[in-house]
Amino acid sequence: MVERADRAAAQARVSCRPAPNGMVYFTVLLPLAQGIGMYAALKHHADTTFDGRSRGQVMTDTAFERITGRSAGTAVPVEVNLVMADTTLAGDDDCPGWLDGYGPVPAGFCRALTGDAVADKGARATLRRLYRHPRSGQLVAMESRARLFPKGLATLIDRRDQTCRTPYCDAPIRHHDHATPDRAGGKTSAENGLGECAACNYAKEAPGWQVSAGTQDGSHTARWVTPTGAVHYSIAPTLPGPPVRRRISDTEGRLSIDLITFDKPDAA
Secondary structure (H helix, E strand, O other), rough: HHHHHHHHHHOOOOEEEEEOOOOOEEEEEHHHHHHHHHHHHHHHHHHHHOOOHHHHHHHHHHHHHHOOOOOOOOOOOOEEEEOOOOOHHHOOOOOOEEEEEEEEOOOOHHHHHHHHHHOOOOHHHEEEOEEOOOOOEEEEEOOOOOOOOOOOHHHHHHHHHHHHHOOOOOOOEEEEEOOOOOHOOOOOOOEHHHEOOOHHHHHHOOOOOEEEEEEEEEEEEEEEEEEEEEEEEEEEEOOOOOOOOOOOHHHHHHHHHHHHHHHHOOOO
């Protein structure tokens, strides 16, 4: 029993996953005594606080304050990566944004979060321009203030891939690695880089796996070949924003003009 408890304690972790209506499930897996002690402390504080909030609100606010060291009503001095279109920020449309570690969020939430950060004199909110491909809508470049991926390039891969790029896996990104390995001549570049969870990154290094990546028409596509010969593809998601407008070629433009001229009724 003691040995099993020790092994289980080594698996302690904290996780965060989306919940409906702008909420998240913040979960802590930890040893029994610690968990009961934390819950009892939060419960005791809630039972002795009478300010109009529900018991659950007091407990969650107290947990937030004790973990971050700040009151629940103030901004947190950590990096919160929120991606949105400039039209969403300006209020010209209501295209949803993307919040790192959560997923799509409503346009109103994006503007409120940005507005609160700007209004808070103690917060240091910064805006960084991201560039979408004109046809695919995928991230192709980012403002940026070897074998190892530089921080700026790793950040670009995080924003582009959003979650693990291995097919059928959407775990958080933990590693930035080469599709074509460095030892095989693979470049340390956005095109050859992939954001992956630790398990998938280790798995693709096993014998028999083949991974490659490239860009076609602005879409970053990775190709996986398993040891059994099965082939799977993964295409990077598009950035938030209004629909990408399809460009009309000169030939299509001339053709449409000719058709309009041809269909025009004769003058009476």
